[in-house]
Amino acid sequence: MLFWKGVSTFLLALLVLMDLQLLAGRSHPHRRQTRGHHEGRVRQNITLAIILPQTNTEYPWAWPRIGPALERAVQTVNADPTLLPNHHLTYAFKNSEDKDGICSESIAPLMAVDLKLAFDPWAFIGPGCSYTSSPVGLFTTHWDVPMVTAGAPAVAFYGGVYPSITN
Template sequence: MFVCQALLVSFLVSWTLPFVLLSAESVDKNVDPKKVVKIGVILPAENSYPYSLPRTLPAIEYAIETVERDPNLLPGYTLQINTNDSRCSDTYGPLAAVHMQVNKRAHVFLGPSCEYAVAPVARFSPVWNIPLLSAGALVTAFRNKKRDYKLLTRIQGTYVKAGEFIYTISRYYNWTKIGLIFHDRSHAPNVMRSKCFFETEGIYVLWKERYKIRPWHLTFNEHHNKSDIKKILKEASYHTRSKLHLFPISRSQKR
């Protein structure tokens, strides 16, 4: 319990600490194996991701040092970090977890954080009895704790929470019809949905649950020069009565 609390803090401060690379097998051979708590960190090695190994490992080290300095927290135990590169992939993320489970290198998983990487690992973890903590897994489907994601703990606000925020504002202004306009990729098989899709899904699902109606929505490709924003907004005016048209902004748009 205390280890989990310390590691939760580590995620929150991960982007503020310098990079320190930790050895995956640095435990003293004289230490009793039964007194070793193995922490399996499954995150992308590529530093462009917000929760990458280079950004997060220093914070995890800081959290472990905090635990080890307190004689009341896990006295006599050694905390060991083992890492694997998830590549933010729905293939390599699960393989990294399987590798750790087969080789007995994790009593708890930190990550993956990318939606498609964490989903299968979070489904495996109850079978292996290995809890999973993630700064990702924000998608609505991860609410299902009774069946698929029993040992998943998410440590920050989810997209459904954003939906509750929009719902609260809408109730205050008596907005009952909204339009959801967002960037998405092709709907072809094996093509991952966009981050904008998942962000907007939280609003869509909550709206459908509370009002028992499906909000009008329209997708466009922000990378396609022929996207006609004026035409999209005109169509939105035919289906909605409020001034609330939601455009989740991607990184490329912010630049």
């Protein structure tokens, strides 16, 4: 039960961050847009970049644990036109594990750059480990993109060097 409470809090924080970006009028002319089937208005895609361990469930924030909740949240948001009017929520996932299944401080930042170049996401979810979150947090700060993580418990994340991180 505690796990699902944490996931729901995490998703609520993510929705608040996305709503703040929408209110600030953040839009990109190169984002793919589709026609809404109800109102005929242009629908804007919102992409979330997810960087988590893909298979190692020793991490509480691994994809097998978090993925189903994120998929359900995306489906719920897209099914209710009052949550993000004229927007379509989607995500792109990349693995932060090395060949041994451990969070990798060299792989995670490479995955962040790949996701940024390929999808220009509105927010990053993960990575969760302190060593992987540090370089990704510096990138997201530079890109002015929020990063939401359930991990990254190091004290350094609270000092203002990583203003894009919410954990």
